[in-house]
Amino acid sequence: MTRSYRDQDWSSSIAEFTGVNSGYYQDKFADIFEGGRARLRPNWAAAIIGPLWAASRGLFGAFLVAGLVEIALVIGIVFLSTGGLSVDNMARAQSLEKLSEARLVQANDERQKGHEAVANQMQELSKSLAQSATNERAVANDKARAATMLVVSTIAGLLGLRAIFAVTGDWLYSRQYMRWRRDRATPSRRSYQRVMACGLLLVIIYVVALFGAKVPQLASTLAIQSNTSELAGITATALDQFFTSITQSGRSIFDAITGSISALVASVESLLQGLPWICTVLVVVFAAWLLAGSGTAAFTAAGLVYLALFGFWQKSMVTIALLGTAAVLALSIGIPLGILCGKSPRAYRIFRPVLDLMQTMPAFIYLVPIIAFFGIGKTPGVLATIIFGMPPVARLTALGLQQVPLSIREAAVAFGATPWQSLVKVELPLAMPSIMAGINQTILMCLSMVVIASLIGAGGLGEDVLQALQFASVGQGFLVGAAVLICAIILDRLIQGKRSNNQ
Template sequence: MSDHTARDEAIDRFAAINSTYYRRAFRRIGERRGYVPSLNIAAAVLGPVWLAGRRLWSAFWPFLVADLLAVVLIAFALGGGASAGQSARADRLETLAATRLLEAKTANDRDAGTPIAKSLTRSAAALEQAAKDARQAAEDARTGAWLVALLGTGMLAASRLVAGGLANHIAERRFRAWRLEGDAGKAGFSHLHAAGAAALLAIFVPIVFLHFNDRTLFDAFPSDPAWNSGAAAWLDRFIAAISSAVSPAAGTLTKAINGMLGVMEGILTQTPWPVVMAIILAIAWQLAGFRVFLLTFVAISYLAILGYWEKSMQTVALLGTAALISIAIGIPLGVLCGYNRRVAAIVRPLLDFMQTMPAFVYLIPVIALFGIGKPSGIIATIIFGIPPVVRLTALGIASVPASVREAAVAFGASRTFILFKVDLPTAAPSIMAGVSQTILMCLSMVVIAALIGAKGLGEDVLHALQYAAQGQGLLAGLAILLCAIVLDRVVQGRRVQ
């Protein structure tokens, strides 16, 4: 049986479930390329209701949002638009002006030459003028409201025309998917889904009109402030209990981080600067080539000439400590996630939480547990920087071709050999990308870490923000940027050439 005959039979089956209208429309669309002009009256009239009945969800939600936006504009205009607020303001000013005018008249009747009488008279005149201006603004806004109503009406009409013009094409694609799946139940019109869409519109549209008719009706969510204070008090007690319980372990961890940071900071800041510069330039040349060597030379010169050398070394020490801990934890954890899907399913939500939670939020429990200072800044940086290396390491391990592992097993390789000689080398590009991202994420925390006592270039940016010193802030920010660029190029090595 030819493909054309099979298509005709499938169209006939679809038409048997729907109508001959779709048989003709689908054949016209199938016989031509590109957009074939057509207008589905049912889709144009019903809009999202028709799309829901046909289970065309990818089109249903955009058209539903477009319809609701048009309804919001129409309801806003019918409710007076911006003129409602202006009219209320004009009413308040007129009432206040009348009261002030009465006070001025009383004061003038007593003694017209007193400063109080003159002040009240000027105030009454100013309020009258303000009331007139507000009333004029309300009239202007009322004129603009009709334009908003026309815009909303035009948007609604355009949305329905577009829905009618695209409906047959979208349904034809749906029909082709149904033909491949062989599920005839998807071809019919679902009255249940259409009723659900109609119910959504029946709920949303009156709420929108009620809101703009009485703007205090849905102005704020009816929440109880006592719930917020009660939850905050419970969290205070919970964090205090945890802080008391983990205080010995937190103290030990703080000392370990301080020791590691002290060693790195001492090496970078106490070693004579020509030696440190020469080593950095040599590493850049060796790992990344001549161009990165020149970039590193320019960046180091900028830091040294403008007096940022010591603070940049403090920043690198802080960053290095956080990055080393993040990498030391992240790569093994990523390897485990790459091998074990259950572990990955558990770790993934934690990584999502660590990446989506704003840094300022988790600074609070970190300060509660570890206090103010550099260790807290490093721990907060680790929380923010560890997800990329875990994700990309797991992706690299999971992406190793099974045939490569099978070949190694066929030659008698052990699990350790496969890990270190097959999987890790094959996944090395992905792992190194994760390491680079982790370093950059750690460096992006420099300014935030300065808020809780960490030193370095972030401190200069923070001071510039506090005192609106634009020039100083830009210079310090450029120093951080140069550090980030150099570290990224050096870590990526010759692959960036």
């Protein structure tokens, strides 16, 4: 049975969608959906008012594209018609003419004083400047003639854009109608509020763009004198005073945090460096064999031997102690935070902007307040790594809990499980793949902070990487990069190995 796009259901639906001129759009849409030639017939309203027609019909994508292109074309027309293409050459020509006249006056003065040789030099210089001015005027005239042709071409382009918009307007509106049938939240009917808002936007953009194109009359009207450097200096001074006051008032708290983290890192370092390297290798290889199999154990053994033979063992242990401490602290904060966000939509709405800020802000930016509060050394390196590495595990933990089917939660409650039992025995096991992915991402992101942490005195392999960058030592940089890569791969395999084998 062939679908009819002209029956009563379609007609009433189109009338509800368009609001006005429903008969026109019923015929247009029917011809378009049936593959007729109506798509080639222009919509004169779209041709006359252009982007504003699209705005009134809720075609905001077409409005933005057509509006911006038209603004660019209009600015080009104004720029070319006001001599913007040749204004620089004309200004140089006028400047050269003034210099030529000044040198000619100087030549006459020198001739009156009896300095004939100097007068001749000044006169030759004046002629040279006059010839340069003539050449600049000739170039300006050529550009002015070319500008006339460009203005005509730009106007033709503007009219062509309107013609294209007129031909495709009804087709775009029919696509909007089909989206509206699937989702009634799609903009429909003609709205004068949309026209006014979009028209105001176009006016503002036109004014700003014309000002940017340096139209003389408009520029003199809208010229604003500002001293942004002075404002930036005042703001920076105020921020310096603010951070100084916080540092002084909270010195005892910052010292306690610094001491606790430094003691924790030092204890881990002493444990890793106190054992003979061969014993550490055996323990890690045995753990890799248990968790990920013989292949990963063989790679782990080869990688650890590489670290020992090339002299990276001690700094590797410093890096692992530093970033391992940061990863443990990040996981200790991130997993409970992810559970809270996964169980409470309100908490997720509160913490989501904070996690976005932590994850998107460049590390060098939040290093500044950390150094102001905690100085340089390993403690600020650990804190910066925590900030950088915590968001993935929090996000993925919340995502894993949110993806637990509601039917399973209801079944657990039906069998008498308490909220704590449901969380620990049902939801967390089901969310464990997502949580493990978050743990993996957090650990690897912490390891990626090795170079940045070395910039503030954290030590480890990052120092060698930084030295290789400073002295352009390609060979040393390659060896240190391989050491960092080996540490990352070993940690990744140890974390994912058991899960990969189970899969």
